[in-house]
Amino acid sequence: MAEQVTNYQCPSCMGPLHFEGASGRLECEYCGSSFSVAEIEALYGEKDRQAAQTPGETGDHPENASGADTDWGEDAGNMRAYTCPSCGAELICDATTAATACPYCGNPAVVPGQFGGTLRPEYVIPFKLSKEEAVTALRRHYRGKPFLPKTFTDENHILEIKGVYVPFWMFDGTAQGSARYEATRSRLYRRGDEEITETRHYDVYRAGSVTFERLPVDASSKMPDDYMDSIEPYDYSELKPFSTGYLPGFLADKYDVTVEQCRERAELRCQNSLEEALRGTVEGYETCLRRDGTARVRHGKVSYALLPVWMLSTKWKGKNYLFAMNGQTGRLVGDLPVSWGKFWGLFAAIFVPLSILGIVISCMMV
Numbered sequence: 544m545a546e547q548v549t550n551y552q553c554p555s556c557m558g559p560l561h562f563e564g565a566s567g568r569l570e571c572e573y574c575g576s577s578f579s580v581a582e583i584e585a586l587y588g589e590k591d592r593q594a595a596q597t598p599g600e601t602g603d604h605p606e607n608a609s610g611a612d613t614d615w616g617e618d619a620g621n622m623r624a625y626t627c628p629s630c631g632a633e634l635i636c637d638a639t640t641a642a643t644a645c646p647y648c649g650n651p652a653v654v655p656g657q658f659g660g661t662l663r664p665e666y667v668i669p670f671k672l673s674k675e676e677a678v679t680a681l682r683r684h685y686r687g688k689p690f691l692p693k694t695f696t697d698e699n700h701i702l703e704i705k706g707v708y709v710p711f712w713m714f715d716g717t718a719q720g721s722a723r724y725e726a727t728r729s730r731l732y733r734r735g736d737e738e739i740t741e742t743r744h745y746d747v748y749r750a751g752s753v754t755f756e757r758l759p760v761d762a763s764s765k766m767p768d769d770y771m772d773s774i775e776p777y778d779y780s781e782l783k784p785f786s787t788g789y790l791p792g793f794l795a796d797k798y799d800v801t802v803e804q805c806r807e808r809a810e811l812r813c814q815n816s817l818e819e820a821l822r823g824t825v826e827g828y829e830t831c832l833r834r835d836g837t838a839r840v841r842h843g844k845v846s847y848a849l850l851p852v853w854m855l856s857t858k859w860k861g862k863n864y865l866f867a868m869n870g871q872t873g874r875l876v877g878d879l880p881v882s883w884g885k886f887w888g889l890f891a892a893i894f895v896p897l898s899i900l901g902i903v904i905s906c907m908m909v
């Protein structure tokens with residue numbers, strides 16, 4: 544028999560509980576009671592701890608649930624089946640799913656064991672912004688975009704909004720290196736009838752180091768990397784010790800990209816920051832060209848954290864558009880279509896009067 548997911552239920556009325564960003568508490572939609580994360584953790588934490596201790600098939604991924612049946616073909620190995628304790632329905636999830644909602648009764652469901660034992664994240668930044676705030680942010684994103692087709696703003700329908708706790712690895716370390724630049728400074732002066740440009744060439748050398756703390760790299764293969772990089776930064780002053788109490792009402796995945804696989808991306812970002820920092824100190828030249836350089840990254844501690852992201856998927860003229868919003872700060876990124884009609888219209892408005900002016904001037908010259 545498939546293992547049960549945990550429905551976090553209101554201790555007063557047994558209604559479903561969900562974490563509310565504005566209050567930072569778990570709230571019951573039925574009787575209006577609210578509970579602190581610590582109170583709910585005390586009630587439900589034991590079940591998760593027991594699930595984590597159940598020996599798994601592999602050391603790294605305790606697979607507590609039964610595999611989904613063979614109807615799923617090749618995907619069956621990546622799917623898990625659970626039962627919903629509220630309505631008894633069978634829930635088929637990805638092997639990485641840690642929190643979801645029952646598609647039949649809508650109850651928030653937390654999959655036990657996914658974040659237990661060695662898989663337990665160290666930190667979480669709880670959701671602060673609500674679904675409504677994500678929708679408002681998307682509308683605001685459309686505004687002030689002159690090349691956006693008008694029908695897009697009117698007809699672009701939001702298909703799906705998901706609040707997801709995305710797994711991240713956070714890297715500590717130091718990048719140390721140097722760079723050599725070829726720089727120039729010129730001056731212009733007259734000698735008699737001649738105009739002389741004197742250019743001095745400089746060989747500029749810089750060396751230094753930058754330390755980085757908790758540089759985040761998303762550890763979910765489902766999430767587009769460029770979106771995840773673009774919605775940073777997160778405010779780490781609100782980093783909390785992890786508790787499953789923050790999950791009800793949201794989706795959550797455990798990592799499926801390892802620390803080793805993420806290290807390269809982290810290293811590249813550190814090297815780029817070092818390069819920018821060194822380049823920033825080369826001042827007072829008119830041109831500056833980087834010739835060569837070195838960079839060595841020393842890694843420190845790596846922490847595992849869940850960070851909040853609203854994913855919004857919209858559809859317009861048969862095409863899907865994806866947006867991601869930082870669930871803590873509201874920073875939103877995504878692609879918008881460009882109306883080429885509007886673009887050329889604006890271009891013509893600037894360009895045409897100038898060319899008319901040009902014709903007038905050339906006529907006067909005749």
Ligand SMILES: [Zn+2]
Nearest residue numbers: 553556571574
């Ligand atoms: Zn209640």
Ligand SMILES: [Zn+2]
Nearest residue numbers: 627630645648
């Ligand atoms: Zn259910």
